[in-house]
Amino acid sequence: MIKIGDTIAPCTLKTMGETGPVEFDTAIEFKGKKVVLFAVPGAFTPTCSASHLPGYIEHYAAFMQLGVDLIVCISVNDAFVMHAWGESAQAKNIVMLGDGNADFTRAVGLDKDASAHQMGIRSKRYAMIIENGVLSYLTIDEKGLDSTAAEEILKQL
Numbered sequence: 001m002i003k004i005g006d007t008i009a010p011c012t013l014k015t016m017g018e019t020g021p022v023e024f025d026t027a028i029e030f031k032g033k034k035v036v037l038f039a040v041p042g043a044f045t046p047t048c049s050a051s052h053l054p055g056y057i058e059h060y061a062a063f064m065q066l067g068v069d070l071i072v073c074i075s076v077n078d079a080f081v082m083h084a085w086g087e088s089a090q091a092k093n094i095v096m097l098g099d100g101n102a103d104f105t106r107a108v109g110l111d112k113d114a115s116a117h118q119m120g121i122r123s124k125r126y127a128m129i130i131e132n133g134v135l136s137y138l139t140i141d142e143k144g145l146d147s148t149a150a151e152e153i154l155k156q157l
Helices: 046-058 060-065 079-089 103-107 150-156
Strands: 012-016 021-025 034-040 070-075 095-098 111-113 121-123 125-131 134-141
Touching: 012 079, 021 095, 034 046, 034 150, 046 060, 046 070, 046 079, 046 150, 060 150, 070 079, 070 121, 079 095, 103 121, 125 150, 134 150
Parallel strands: 034 070, 070 095
Antiparallel strands: 012 021, 012 095, 034 125, 111 121, 125 134
């Protein structure tokens, strides 16, 4: 599993552009930026939709005031699903990033097997602060939404 001080593994994922899916290269997009990245087990799932994503939408301005350049929501879903979820939640300022093959999730060592729930390989619920491509903070919620909520990450900034 990734540790504080590690460089984020370069990974090319997908987000939705104006005309369809576009590549999002973590090595390029995180370079020279302060990024808050939070991961959810699945788009449109109850806790993720009711609490996790809405908190980051609500507190977007506060993150920007604290020097955050980019807020990224990532899930082991495709770019189409992430885009639809972002639109339904009105998450216009959040980068909704699809990790369809769990490439990033596995690279950071935060994958989990949710096959017992018919969900296959998914991401653990976590949040990280990345500064110029280097992990500076990481927290994982094994159950519930305690340490990865937007309000808790704001305290770490």
